[in-house]
Amino acid sequence: MSNTAVEVKQKTNLEKNSWWKNAVGYQIYPRSFKDSNHDGIGDLNGIRQKLPYLKELGVDFIWINPIYASPNVDNGYDISDYQAIHEDFGTMEDFQTLLKEAHELDLKIIMDLVINHTSDQHPWFLESKKSLDNPYRDYYHWVDATKEQLPNNWQSFFGGSTWTYCETTGQAYFHVFAKEQPDLNWKNPRVRHEIYQMIRWWLDLGIDGFRIDAISHIQKEPWHFKITDNQWAPFMNVAGIELYLEELKAIFNEYNIMTVGEASGVPHQEAAEWTGENGYFNMIFELEHCERIGEIGRQKGSIPHLKHSLNQWQTSLAHNGWNALYLENHDTPRSISVYGDDSSEAAKALATVLLLLKGTPFIYQGQEVGMTNYPFTSIEELNAADTIHFYQSLLTQGTMSKDALAIAVNWSRDHSRTPFQWENSLHGGFSTTEPWLKVNDNYQTINAAQKDVENNSIFHHYQTLIRLRKQTNALIYGEFHLLLPDHPTIFCYTRTTDSESWLILVQLDRKQTTVTLPNTLDYSNWEEILTTSDTKPLEQQMILSDYEAHVYRNTGI
Structure with a gap:
């Protein structure tokens, strides 16, 4: 060939x-x-x-x-x-x-x-924790340790140490998430x-x-x-x-x-x-x-x-x-x-x-x-383990329960x-x-x-x-360019190919704002294809409010 x-x-x-x-x-x-x-x-x-x-x-x-x-x-x-x-x-x-x-x-x-990682109830881990010489021991990360002296002070994503001590073998195993989620040893x-x-x-x-x-x-x-x-x-x-x-x-x-x-x-x-x-x-x-x-x-x-x-x-x-x-x-x-x-x-x-x-x-x-x-x-309405742990740690630090709940659930x-x-x-x-x-x-x-x-x-x-995305080559493969990068609430960008250009103009706030678009755009060839509010022709200076979005197409390039 x-x-x-x-x-x-x-x-x-x-x-x-x-x-x-x-x-x-x-x-x-x-x-x-x-x-x-x-x-x-x-x-x-x-x-x-x-x-x-x-x-x-x-x-x-x-x-x-x-x-x-x-x-x-x-x-x-x-x-x-x-x-x-x-x-x-x-x-x-x-x-x-x-x-x-x-x-x-x-x-x-x-x-x-x-x-x-797996569950600590996975057959591999159940075998692994039985003894130091178990064939599955090296499927996970085990290190010599004591309850008082863990291998290091690394913290898990869910709070607390990344290490859990096992008295049966006198070692600790590693987990970046909950202790019930031991990390697999990819070196094996x-x-x-x-x-x-x-x-x-x-x-x-x-x-x-x-x-x-x-x-x-x-x-x-x-x-x-x-x-x-x-x-x-x-x-x-x-x-x-x-x-x-x-x-x-x-x-x-x-x-x-x-x-x-x-x-x-x-x-x-x-x-x-x-x-x-x-x-x-x-x-x-x-x-x-x-x-x-x-x-x-x-x-x-x-x-x-x-x-x-x-x-x-x-x-x-x-x-x-x-x-x-x-x-x-x-x-x-x-x-x-x-x-x-x-x-x-x-x-x-x-x-x-x-x-x-x-x-x-x-x-x-x-x-x-x-x-x-x-x-x-109420914390009783929650299920996410990390949120509950965060709430309890806030209480331990002396945060009032009402404030602790507000802080913990904000990003739950x-x-x-x-x-x-x-x-x-x-x-x-x-x-x-x-x-x-x-x-x-x-x-x-x-x-x-x-x-x-x-x-x-x-x-x-x-x-x-x-539907619009699937029907439009420029909205799949077209080059992306951000406009008005410093505006605090307007998200505006173009998607461009050799044959056409699209401009997406969105106000991400309810407040009214005035925007001035670049003078490099030719404002005579833009057609509004989609809007979430009243139809507006694309102009260099525009007033937007109430989360309105506009999608324009230019085929004159």
Whole structure:
């Protein structure tokens, strides 16, 4: 075969394996999506029931948070059996039926891959802790220690030491999350072999890819490493991790799948190494844009920081790599509450910003109908272990219980985990019985059924944006350029190809503001394609308010 023929074949394969660039994703937190068997917990058959809803929205793939067997210390991120389904969610047969029915609707399924750690109830760890010479001992990180003298003073993400002492063997094991989530020892080739076998098992089952959880933590610094400024430095994007990521990449490349890594600690300057032409994953979730401002306990998201951070990632991956776009997920509060005022106008404005950026957008369940943060009034209403630990630590420090609650729940993960609000009925139509987590009382007006009675619903705006994006080459592959970078509330950018240019102009505040756009734009050739308010011609000076969004197209370039 000639070099030219090889290059053509490689290009064809590359295009075939890049289906995710044209796609829009939808994240499902299964425990809170839809309960089909009336036990108050969402399940796989509940997802099956709502596949037509997702198809109507216009998404292309579904990312499902962990559904594996688990003691549920961290809501499924503590896995006790990678190849079994948790009984709360159904059976493996239920999953295979879901996969089949989703594929029949041309919806792909992406699984959550949790391989930094397991549950302490996983058979590997149960064996590992029995004795110093157990064959599974080196599947995890064990170090000589005493209760009083742990190997170092590193702190876990969930609070407290990263070490838990075991009296049986006189050693301590390492965990960057809860003590019930011991970290796997990736230096052990047997561990990697077992993980790789499990990955192939799922891919051979027919799933369409993975979101790889906490993957930037699998490599650790030596235990004597001294922390200076960043307390997470000993286990966040540590040198040497590339050896393991290359092995994962080799497996992923054998399949026509999508991979997205959760890569905390990977700055935008290194993004291309992780998701470029020779990167480890198709894209990665960055965490840089999630900055908080305001008084502790009443913090909001920073619009200037959001613009600045997203601009850095768009620019860093402009020519090599691909962005995974999101404003909320199962680990963050609701974006409409973080960046807006819980209104439908704010929801539509944020949707306009998100869906037309360069990259693959991820919509989190309920985002498309405007679900908001929950008004927690008691710690008993919470489920997230890190929030509860934070609350208790504040009490220990002498903070009054009312203030401690406000501070702890302000950025709690449970805001996004309240059950999906399907309709104005008992428990929001999520279940016929008391759900595992309370349903927000605003389900009476904020629910998915509103799409059938409101032509200008948030759902329909998402639907329109998704359709527009898919029909427009410039909104998928076009070059991104941020305008008005220093404006405190206006998010304005262009997407440009050789044949056309688009301008997205969004006011992320209710207050009125006057903006002056660059004089380099030719204001005679712009046509307004979409707006969330009154139609306005594009002019160099414009007055905007009330979270209004405008999308313009210029074909005269």
